[in-house]
Amino acid sequence: MEHAKLSQSLEDYLEMVHILRLANGVARVKDIAAALSVKMPSVAKAMIELKKLGLVTQEPYSGVELTEEGERVAAIILNRHILLKGFLIKLGVSEAIADKDACCMEHILSAETLGKIEEFMKVKAPKSIRK
Amino acid sequence: MEHAKLSQSLEDYLEMVHILRLANGVARVKDIAAALSVKMPSVAKAMIELKKLGLVTQEPYSGVELTEEGERVAAIILNRHILLKGFLIKLGVSEAIADKDACCMEHILSAETLGKIEEFMKVKAPKSIRK
DNA sequence: TAACAAAATTAGTCAAGACTAAAAATGTTG
């Protein structure tokens, strides 16, 4: 059973739920909003969508949990983020900018490009910086 | 006098006007629509915005022209596209996918990241394609 | 525990950017 592709926006929300749960054990609406620089009602609406998709659960007026499937999808997104950030840092981009740009790239790159970047990171890891 | 930052969508339209003018001498609404996989009314509305911004001109019911400023901005966007496409190809991505992914990346990457990619391309480029 | 503070939700608005349908203008051709 496959889920429809998430919008960039929903991917961001889902990823942030995962990150906050890893960091704090719980993902609260207020913290999701602050982390993504949006207001709480925007988070509430996004959570409604993610619930419909079976990716998160939430008791009324409490923190957001991930379903098993939600955790799986969130982990994929987060891994993409980590890969891309590391890649940009290897190119010499500062950490803050690498993080920000990875955040955009993670939603748009094709599987093929992601695969090539992964290869690049493996092969070229330490020093062999040449063609 | 600086223009406000264009939306990703308007950047795409402006770039395509430039590309079609380079290829055909003229950028027609119909061709812009086909090239971007949208319908003609979407192009018409985008052109209204670009006219407001002083980037294109258009006689009623005819092709779209670039202003001097429009040409300048379009060239910057197109150069980003060419840089990124070449970069992805160097990573081993197929040309079609490189083109598609470059198209997304060109609107979102920071100046810093673009600069580092440029450096990377210079250092690693075979002598045959150096200026 | 009553009152206040904080967090979450609901309701409704707005803008961007796509679409369809239909009208207007331009081009083509028998």
Place this chain on the structure above:
DNA sequence: CAACATTTTTAGTCTTGACTAATTTTGTTA
């Protein structure tokens, strides 16, 4: 040159995803 085809434009709808304002629920504390 009249009829038809193509292109452009206009008008209006829809979806996404933000927002504010106001309400409801939960948490805190005097």
